[in-house]
Amino acid sequence: MDALPYLAAADAPRDFNLPLAMLLIFGVAKLLGELCIRLHLPALVGEILAGVLIGPSVLGWIAPNPFLHSLSDLGVMFLLFTVGLEVRAAELKRVGGPATLVAAGGVVLPFLAGWGILTFSGAGQTAACFAGAALVATSVGITAQVLQKSGLLYLRSSRIILVAAVIDDILGLIVLAVVSGLSRGQLNLWDIGLTTFFSIGLFVLAIQYGSRAMARAVPRVRKSMQAAEADFAIAITVLFALALLAQYAGVAAIVGAFLAGVVLAGQLSGRALDFARGATELLVPFFLVGIGLNLEIGALRDPATLLLAMVLLLAAVLTKIVGCGLGAWRFGRQDALRIGVGMVPRGEVGMVVAQLGLTLGVVSPSLYAVTVFMAVGTTVVAPPLLAWAFRGAEARHVDPDAEMPSIG
């Protein structure tokens, strides 16, 4: 209220009205999500479009800012954590081989396509390599959310997608490291090797020994703690500890969050699980809206730029489907298609690559806008494609408390 501006200033020392931002982002996300459900589209398409609507592209009510960015990071960490809670380490080990093939297929083709299209459009070699790297990065959050909400995480193809996305993160990291190194004229192979070693090591250790270690540690810690909600405190601590470890190892924090969920699967009380789901349900809209917020439609007004954006988007969708699908060909056409479609969304990861190129001065603002368009586009297109690819699959809402049936 304008009547007492000095009090308003005291209440909100930042140029940011917290309740208003929360209400707008959460409210519009849920509203458009509801609308999408009625149009037989997954709700999260509406939540991403909510970000486009209230962001700089259309209404300009909310601009991206560090607070919203951090909330979005928290949202995708909690999302991957709860997804991990529905997955068993043994299941992941079983699909390691095929997932590596899928990830590799999903790296080579998209990189070549991105590099080729930009080169053809007359961009420099470094910019073309960055576009290729942006096309490599898969954002597992979107697919994981769709599969979780549809009760399809138990399927073998879903497991392969999850593991392939983690491996994709490591491969994408190597590609990005090489590309960044080339753009600076210095390529430190020792550093790249070290990061690869640490990130693979963390993954293997967590999968191999994490669950057993937690099965011993959690009951002891729980027993020795007198605080109520001990389980939830354990969950949050493990979640951020592994996210931090993953970040130190050089991969994305969400890989650690996912592993935290995997090693804690089946060990937390039902109440702690519901608490974690509550935090997730609150924070995930900020992740989804945040993706839409980054889009700046205005930058694509030039017809040539728009055409490039469209071509890049099409290539991004097709090359992942084909590349990952080829990697999964031996599981039959249906599963290959499902896995390929599952790897399509680039989401926040593609944006981070473009952002890095912009910061290094090798990606122009217009190429940045094009890459963000590609990232948002793949993310909006993927959920309906997923719903179509997985049509007819039986939904099973896994109870993470119970020991899970083994699905081969």
Added chain:
Amino acid sequence: MDALPYLAAADAPRDFNLPLAMLLIFGVAKLLGELCIRLHLPALVGEILAGVLIGPSVLGWIAPNPFLHSLSDLGVMFLLFTVGLEVRAAELKRVGGPATLVAAGGVVLPFLAGWGILTFSGAGQTAACFAGAALVATSVGITAQVLQKSGLLYLRSSRIILVAAVIDDILGLIVLAVVSGLSRGQLNLWDIGLTTFFSIGLFVLAIQYGSRAMARAVPRVRKSMQAAEADFAIAITVLFALALLAQYAGVAAIVGAFLAGVVLAGQLSGRALDFARGATELLVPFFLVGIGLNLEIGALRDPATLLLAMVLLLAAVLTKIVGCGLGAWRFGRQDALRIGVGMVPRGEVGMVVAQLGLTLGVVSPSLYAVTVFMAVGTTVVAPPLLAWAFRGAEARHVDPDAEMPSIG
């Protein structure tokens, strides 16, 4: 990891390591909270001291920043929301009269004490008035948390504390408006009257008609929504809508959050309640740690400043107990003491007043540090005092799903 600094930079464009900050704040808070429980102190004392420990006062690992500030604001909003969910509007109406007396007593004495001590110490009139205003502001979050965790919210004295704290917020606002106006040499009585009118109006409307309106609206909205977790979406939307309304009316956003809980009490599914509790459990440590983070012990090295801080802290504790206790005298000595102690914590509200004075240039940095010390001190002292004042009271963990027994 230093090996790939450009990737670390891409992952964290802010000068802020999100998983590390989350792990440190949440982990140390829970650790010291556990320690306090073993020392027979309420856990939240440890969580506030965790902020003192890792903040600028001792280790300097984490400094207050806008992101943590916003998380802390969210934490206290969710806290008051879940407290509101355990309270019925009818109960609040019943204690309106006595609560007004309590609030009034808790405004007059502390203001006079703060003003008197500062005047005696040689400070100017404006600074003295600001210190008085800082002593007025009660932070209901701390008491609410203690009473909620101890299952004592059902007691009449607890209800009186909650309503008195809301009225205290309105009165404190008027005091602060007058003091700020005087310090600028302009006192707009019309604006102050308007704000008072709007804030009281919001409170009365919510208490009188809110629950009934929600009892009609919620089932309809729930029925017409196809999204899963519709109840939780409703809860979050109402929470931030009322917080925003309260802010527009001129009072703190947490008053709106509390009213949102009150009007939704008994209307949400058990799952939505557990979700809200999960978000609360995640965010409240950031509120508590945030209080401790603001303390700068170093500024109190000067003996005269330290003495002033001690005297102000003592006065802050005693004048609330006596002032509010006198207002509640007719309920007998035990309840008067409980209510008086319940109003002691100044927490974040006292800090906001000091911050405003600092911004206006009428509060010196050293007086700012003294006021923050007073605010943190009352907040650390109150929970053990509360535990002592409420000793022997039977704990009843209210199930907010069930209709609550009426306690006169």
